[in-house]
Amino acid sequence: xxxxxxxxxxxxxxxxxxxxxxxxxxxxxxxxxxxxxxxxxxxxxxxxxxxxxxxxxxxxxxxxxxxxxxxxxxxxxxxxxxxxxxxxxxxxxxxxxxxxxx
Amino acid sequence: xxxxxxxxxxxxxxxxxxxxxxxxxxxxxxxxxxxxxxxxxxxxxxxxxxxxxxxxxxxxxxxxxxxxxxxxxxxxxxxxxxxxxxxxxxxxxxxxxxxxxxxxxxxxxxxxxxxxxxxxxxxxxxxxxxxxxxxxxxxxxxxxxxxxxxxxxxxxxxxxxxxxxxxxxxxxxxxxxxxxxxxxxxxxxxxxxxxxxxxxxxxxxxxxxxxxxxxxxxxxxxxxxxxxxxxxxxxxxxxxxxxxxxxxxxxxxxxxxxxxxxxxxxxxxxxxxxxxxxxxxxxxxxxxxxxxxxxxxxxxxxxxxxxxxxxxxxxxxxxxxxxxxxxxxxxxxxxxxxxxxxxxxxxxxxxxxxxxxxxxxxxxxxxxxxxxxxxxxxxxxxxxxxxxxxxxxxxxxxxxxxxxxxxxxxxxxxxxxxxxxxxxxxxxxxxxxxxxxxxxxxxxxxxxxxxxxxxxxxxxxxxxxxxxxxxxxxxxxxxxxxxxxxxxxxxxxxxxxxxxxxxxxxxxxxxxxxxxxxxxxxxxxxxxxxxxxxxxxxxxxxxxxxxxxxxxxxx
Numbered sequence: 200x201x202x203x204x205x206x207x208x209x210x211x212x213x214x215x216x217x218x219x220x221x222x223x224x225x226x227x228x229x230x231x232x233x234x235x236x237x238x239x240x241x242x243x244x245x246x247x248x249x250x251x252x253x254x255x256x257x258x259x260x261x262x263x264x265x266x267x268x269x270x271x272x273x274x275x276x277x278x279x280x281x282x283x284x285x286x287x288x289x290x291x292x293x294x295x296x297x298x299x300x301x
Numbered sequence: 302x303x304x305x306x307x308x309x310x311x312x313x314x315x316x317x318x319x320x321x322x323x324x325x326x327x328x329x330x331x332x333x334x335x336x337x338x339x340x341x342x343x344x345x346x347x348x349x350x351x352x353x354x355x356x357x358x359x360x361x362x363x364x365x366x367x368x369x370x371x372x373x374x375x376x377x378x379x380x381x382x383x384x385x386x387x388x389x390x391x392x393x394x395x396x397x398x399x400x401x402x403x404x405x406x407x408x409x410x411x412x413x414x415x416x417x418x419x420x421x422x423x424x425x426x427x428x429x430x431x432x433x434x435x436x437x438x439x440x441x442x443x444x445x446x447x448x449x450x451x452x453x454x455x456x457x458x459x460x461x462x463x464x465x466x467x468x469x470x471x472x473x474x475x476x477x478x479x480x481x482x483x484x485x486x487x488x489x490x491x492x493x494x495x496x497x498x499x500x501x502x503x504x505x506x507x508x509x510x511x512x513x514x515x516x517x518x519x520x521x522x523x524x525x526x527x528x529x530x531x532x533x534x535x536x537x538x539x540x541x542x543x544x545x546x547x548x549x550x551x552x553x554x555x556x557x558x559x560x561x562x563x564x565x566x567x568x569x570x571x572x573x574x575x576x577x578x579x580x581x582x583x584x585x586x587x588x589x590x591x592x593x594x595x596x597x598x599x600x601x602x603x604x605x606x607x608x609x610x611x612x613x614x615x616x617x618x619x620x621x622x623x624x625x626x627x628x629x630x631x632x633x634x635x636x637x638x639x640x641x642x643x644x645x646x647x648x649x650x651x652x653x654x655x656x657x658x659x660x661x662x663x664x665x666x667x668x669x670x671x672x673x674x675x676x677x678x679x680x681x682x683x684x685x686x687x688x689x690x691x692x693x694x695x696x697x698x699x700x701x702x703x704x705x706x707x708x709x710x711x712x713x714x715x716x717x718x719x720x721x722x723x724x725x726x727x728x729x730x731x732x733x734x735x736x737x738x739x740x741x742x743x744x745x746x747x748x749x750x751x752x753x754x755x756x757x758x759x760x761x762x763x764x765x766x767x768x769x770x771x772x773x774x775x776x777x778x779x780x781x782x783x784x785x786x787x788x789x790x791x792x793x794x795x796x797x798x799x800x801x802x803x804x805x806x807x808x809x810x811x812x813x814x815x816x817x818x819x820x821x822x823x824x825x826x827x828x829x830x831x832x833x834x835x836x837x838x839x840x841x842x843x844x845x846x847x848x849x850x851x852x853x854x855x856x
Contacts, residue, residue, distance in 0.1 A: 217353040256330045287718035289646045289728045293351045
């Protein structure tokens, strides 16, 4: 039996900055995982991934990443995605730096 | 130091102009990512977890102060104020924007540097002994050969689309400081019975998921035969190396599957075919290159300031005891500057630190610097009388750590803090081990002990050849660290043996501490190093220390 589909978000890197971005339900790209569209249907996920792949002038390497529903929006379920939405642990660089400067 | 001639400068300018146009075409949409990726990789540009990463070659780890200052400029102007020196004598910038990279490459070209073939399935940046030209045990400076190989391999039409990457290292001394036996091909300068200088060639070494120790394919290749011989080796592998499975594509697998004798016969046949096409231009070029590497005129002076500071200042003495190595001229020393301050990221230097090191090289070091595969910076030629002033300056900038060869002088790859391939983090593990043993004030008592950490099976952190190797993996969605013991990165190279089941992220530092405690209690004398003890007593006392529960169960 095929494995049950688990919720996903679509994520990629931005073409110019190279930083982590997420596809929102409004068809825009956000740098905040909490704003991503949490996809619970497998067929819909494939369609959204096709949408993402059709934007090569904006994004690189779009893929489906596991996520779960949190109080403030999607949350990562794997530590790799946790690091991607935060930044490296040796310096306060990446997204954590941007948040600190808000 | 090698100085670019008109050809080199024009070649690099053209190459950079090509890449600038390729970046423009990617940004305006005329190139897809699939089309662009091989082009950016040929120019050292990766896309990592949080950003692009530009890997700049420091050929055979040699650079001058102007080049170091340019590396600082790149860090400050286009990155976040620092760079990461790697285990292949490169420097990586972790945060460039795609649109800035052509400008970065142009700035590098102004000081004769580039990022060509620091990635992709090509012959990569040639590495060498970081004490090249200075070591007391050197037969011949390996850098002219390394430069010859760099020029020959750059854009070599036969070797641009190989089955996999190919790494070459060159050593010229009795002691191997370049991890020769872990390279696809290693060149070792040797002398034959007649007193002629030539090259011993090893092939098929490598780390990664299938670690192998390199084997000697030829004990003595005469000087004039070197390039055609290397070309024959790469050519044979390029033809028969496996392309069906990228994990079996490296030459170590080819040698393993065919056997070294079969490969030797094929290389000899290929060599016989191509040797006549080398008509001596390479040897003319080699003589020209060699002239660039003539030793500086070493000044003679009294070493009294050094002797006085050594007696009077215990901090200076501790630093001198660990961070200096014998120079071939007795009143000079080789200084290794540790960029492994306790708790800091191994291999990272800020722009300010790079400038300090550049200034020291210009003021005291005959304008020469080296980068080691151990991720430190070297001033290869320093008159001993200048050492107290150098040490004082280093201390002011967080560069005075006295830990070379000790437990906190850790090799660590970027791991999952940056790398898209990583399966776990390396940097925080290294930081915590260094901090822990500094707190314990034990590291000088422990003595020579190399810890090497990789954040995935590809082994950029050389964990297989660490006295203590640590490999970070993803086990069911959690970081897990495997320990190997007894690895050796020198001429007596050995792949470490796995100790047993892995440890969680918060268990790995205590596990290392238990290994070290076991070593301290079973070593014969304070002089017996960790590796010597391991070779004498084997795995069992360490296993007992690591897995006390398992021992209890058996009992």
